Every structure is written in C-alpha cells, then in structure tokens.
Amino acid sequence: MEATNLFYRDPALYDAIQSDSGSAEMCQALIERHRPDAKTLMDFGCGTGRDLEILAKRFECVGVDLQAGMVDYAHRARPGLDIRIGDMRTVRLRRRMDTVTCLGNSLAYVHDTDDITRVFATFAAHARPGGLLVLCSPVSPVIRPEPTSAVVDTPDGPARVTISYGWDLRTQINTMHRHWVLASGKEAQDEIRRRVLFPRELEGYASAAGFEIVEVVGESRNGLTGPTGYTVAQHVR
Ligand SMILES: C[S@@+](CC[C@H](N)C(=O)[O-])C[C@H]1O[C@@H](n2cnc3c(N)ncnc32)[C@H](O)[C@@H]1O
Structure with a gap:
C-alpha cells in the first residue's frame, strides 16, 4: 500500500494524535454487553496496536x-503484543477467536466490492461459532462545503491542519485532503480515500458471511447520528 497518509509515514505521530479516540473502550463495552465470556480477540487492520494495547489488558x-x-x-512501541503482517482480504491464521474486530475505519481502506466480500470471509474464518464481530467504520460520508482548520498537538509542538472532503456517490469513496503545517514549519499534504458502507450494506456483507447483526450504534452510543458507526454482529454458522 502506498503511504499517502502522513500518519502511515510517521506512525509515532499517528499514535500521539489518536491517543484519546476512545475506540478500544467503546469496543470493549460492546463486547462486555454481548459476549461477556469472551477471552480471545483478533484485530484486523490494527495499525500501531494502540487499541490492541488497551484490549490486551482484558483479552x-x-x-x-x-x-x-x-x-x-508496533513491535518497537509495544513489544508485548502479538502483531503480524497480513492482508485481511486473504490472511488465514488458523485460529478462531471469541471476538474479531476491525477498528479505526480500517475496513474503509478496502474499496473493491469483491475484496470487501473477501474481508468478511476472513472475519468468518477467524470467529468461532457464536463469536462476535465488532466493526468501527464510516456508515455515511463526511460532506463539508468549506475546508476546516484546526491546531493539533504533536510531539514536536502544535501543527495546523486544514481538511477538505470530497464525496463520489458512484463509488462511495469519501476523500479527505489534509494540508499540514508542521511544528517545524514544513508543509505536508495527504489524501485518504475511504469507502463508505451504509448500515444495510454492512448487514448484507455480514449476513452473507454468516453473521447476524446484534447492534449498530454511533460514537455517542445514542443511535447512529454521525458518520462513524460501531456494528456488532454474531457469527451464527
Ligand atoms: C486508519 S488505520 C487504523 C489502525 C487502527 N485500527 C487504529 O484504529 O489505530 C487503518 C489501518 O488499516 C490497515 N489496512 C488497510 N488495508 C488492510 C488490509 N487489506 N489488510 C490489513 N490491514 C489493512 C492499514 O495498514 C492501517 O494500519
């Protein structure tokens, strides 16, 4: 994969900026609600392992x-974690877990419909019967008429980022363009392309792979209001 995303070129920066996302805590709360007996977990698209580090205290x-x-x-920053290189479209680790997760929008980086079907087959191949699937993914596009700017804290000092979005309804790709002015004064651009899967589509992929949806919530936990959804499904066959 070409590292067009600044964070992929600088994983430490990614970790610093995403450190308070709350995604692992939300995921754990959903698992406790639906599968409190879960002991094992496999996370696809785990990136730097920032969520896994939190989840590994429990699973x-x-x-x-x-x-x-x-x-x-991830190996250098979190040497205690079991993190492997693999493509979630094809990887088979020959282990079935109580819970399979795909957090932080990782599913959205798979754009092709057949590839998405393959990813769900991977989820099914690694979930035991009755096991849970927890996804955090974009369920509607971010559409903003004007760019927005913000200052974010980075390990090197404050950086200014200006973000604009594009939305292609035909392909359901939501593009985020970021222009960074880093603390050093250097500028950087990146472009992130995410495939949006609306809730009913997600349900279709999940049920074709043998999962039944048990809950879909937004980040605020009060139904689906924003662009990001947590989908929880149970492996029924
Ligand atoms: C936005 S990051 C999220 C990382 C992590 N889940 C988090 O929340 O911090 C998306 C990750 O998905 C990974 N990814 C994209 N396509 C993948 C694939 N086909 N198989 C495995 N990982 C993939 C990328 O390498 C990247 O680390």
Missing part, C-alpha cells in the same frame, strides 16, 4: 496489519 489478543512499517513500529 488474549492477536493483531494483523497490511503495512510492514506500521507493524515494525
């Missing part, structure tokens, strides 16, 4: 990510 965890750079960084 026996394995993480998988496509990018060697992210996995190398």
Whole structure:
C-alpha cells in the first residue's frame, strides 16, 4: 500500500494524535454487553496496536496489519503484543477467536466490492461459532462545503491542519485532503480515500458471511447520528 497518509509515514505521530479516540473502550463495552465470556480477540487492520494495547489488558489478543512499517513500529512501541503482517482480504491464521474486530475505519481502506466480500470471509474464518464481530467504520460520508482548520498537538509542538472532503456517490469513496503545517514549519499534504458502507450494506456483507447483526450504534452510543458507526454482529454458522 502506498503511504499517502502522513500518519502511515510517521506512525509515532499517528499514535500521539489518536491517543484519546476512545475506540478500544467503546469496543470493549460492546463486547462486555454481548459476549461477556469472551477471552480471545483478533484485530484486523490494527495499525500501531494502540487499541490492541488497551484490549490486551482484558483479552488474549492477536493483531494483523497490511503495512510492514506500521507493524515494525508496533513491535518497537509495544513489544508485548502479538502483531503480524497480513492482508485481511486473504490472511488465514488458523485460529478462531471469541471476538474479531476491525477498528479505526480500517475496513474503509478496502474499496473493491469483491475484496470487501473477501474481508468478511476472513472475519468468518477467524470467529468461532457464536463469536462476535465488532466493526468501527464510516456508515455515511463526511460532506463539508468549506475546508476546516484546526491546531493539533504533536510531539514536536502544535501543527495546523486544514481538511477538505470530497464525496463520489458512484463509488462511495469519501476523500479527505489534509494540508499540514508542521511544528517545524514544513508543509505536508495527504489524501485518504475511504469507502463508505451504509448500515444495510454492512448487514448484507455480514449476513452473507454468516453473521447476524446484534447492534449498530454511533460514537455517542445514542443511535447512529454521525458518520462513524460501531456494528456488532454474531457469527451464527
Ligand atoms: C486508519 S488505520 C487504523 C489502525 C487502527 N485500527 C487504529 O484504529 O489505530 C487503518 C489501518 O488499516 C490497515 N489496512 C488497510 N488495508 C488492510 C488490509 N487489506 N489488510 C490489513 N490491514 C489493512 C492499514 O495498514 C492501517 O494500519
């Protein structure tokens, strides 16, 4: 995968900026609600392992990510975690877990419909019967008429980022363009392309792979209001 995303070129920066996302805590709360007896977890698209580090306090965890750079960084930053290089479209680790997760929008980086079907087959191949699937993914596009700017804290000091979005309804790709002015004064651009899967589509992929949806919530936990959804499904066959 070409590292067009600044964070993939600099995983430490990714970790610093995403550190308070709350995604692992939300995921754990959903697992406790639907499968409190879960002991094992496999996270696909685990990136730097930031969520896995939190989840590993509660579950026996394995993480998988496509990018060697992210996995190398994860091994150095979090040497206690079991994180492997693998492509979630094809990887088979020959283990079935109580819970399979795909957090932080990782599913949205798979754009092709047949590839998405393959990813769900991977989820099914690693979930035991009755096991849970927890996804955090974009369920509607972010559409903003004007760019927005913000200052974010980075390990090197404050950076200014200006973000604009594009939305292609035909392909359901939501593009985020970011222009960074880093603390050093250097500028950087990146472009992130995410495939939006609306809730009914997600349900279709999940049920074709043998999962039944048990809950869909937004980040605020009060139904689906924003662009990001947590989908929880149970492996029924
Ligand atoms: C936005 S990051 C999220 C990482 C992590 N889940 C988090 O929340 O911090 C998306 C991750 O998905 C990974 N990814 C994309 N396509 C993948 C694939 N086909 N198989 C495995 N990982 C993939 C990328 O390498 C990247 O680390």
